[in-house]
Amino acid sequence: MRCLVIEDEAETSNYICKGLREAGYMVTAAATGPDGLDYATSEEWDIIILDRMLPGRIDGLSIVDKLRALGKQTPVIIVSALTTIDARVTGLRGGADDYLSKPFAFSELLARVEALLRRRSAPGAADSTQLQVADLRLDLRTLRVTRGNKVITLQPREYRLLEYLMRNENQVVTRTMLLESVWDYHFDPQTNVIDVQISRLRAKVDKDFPVMLIHTLRGVGYRMGVTPPDEVGQGA
Secondary structure (H helix, E strand, O other), rough: EEEEEOOOOOOHHHHHHHHHHHHOOEEEEOHHHHHHHHHHOOOOOOOEEEEOOOOOOHHHHHHHHHHHHHOOOOEEEEOOOOOHHHHHHHHHOOOOOEEOOOOOOHHHHHHHHHHHHHHHOOOOOOOOOOOEEEEEEOOOOOOEEEEEOEEEEOOOOHHHHHHHHOOOOEEEHHHHHHHOOOOOOOOOOOHHHHHHHHHHHHHHHOOOOOOOOOOEOOOOOOEEEEOOOOEOOOOO
C-alpha cells in the first residue's frame, strides 16, 4: 500500500511515517503545499494523510479540492490542529474522507487508515465495470464514454484504443503493444495507422479541455495520465 503524508511539522511527519512504515506501508512525505499537490496529483496513492494548514500558499483543503476536480477518489484523512466542529465539517464537505484532530494517538490514525482502505476494497465499493482517468470515464457495460459532462462518441477501434490506454494509466505503451493488443498485429505494418487513430482519439478526448490526458513520447510510444512526462509531444 502506498501512502502519501503531507505534513510540515517535522516531528509529526516523522511520527506518522515511522508508524506507517512499521505497519508495512510504503510512505512518501511532503512538507509544503506545492510539493504535496505535485505528489498527490502526479502519482497514484492508496491513501493520503495531510495537514490542513501548510506552507506555500496551498493548504490541505486546496489539495483535496484539486484531487476531486481531477476525478481522483483517493481516500484522504485530514489531520489538523483546527479542532472545532465547523473546521471538521468544512474539511469533510471539502472532499476529505475523515478528519482527525491533533494531538492524536498513532493507533487511532492507523485504525482510521485501515477502515478507509477496507471500505474502498469492499464488494460494491467500486464499480469494476468503470474505468476512470481524471474526469474521463468509460463504462464497460454500456460503452458510454464521457469527459466531465460531455458525451464522447467513438468508433469501435477508437474505443478499443481508449480502453487499452486507460487500463494502462500512467504507463508508457509502445507501438508494438498497441499493434498487438488493439489491432491484433504481431508485426509492424510500417504504416501510420496508430498515429492517425491517436490523433483522432485525442481530438475527441482532449479537445476543448484544459488538461491533456493523451501524451506522445517521441520515438517511444504513448502515455495516458493527468501529468505529462518530461518530454511530451502534443501532436500524434
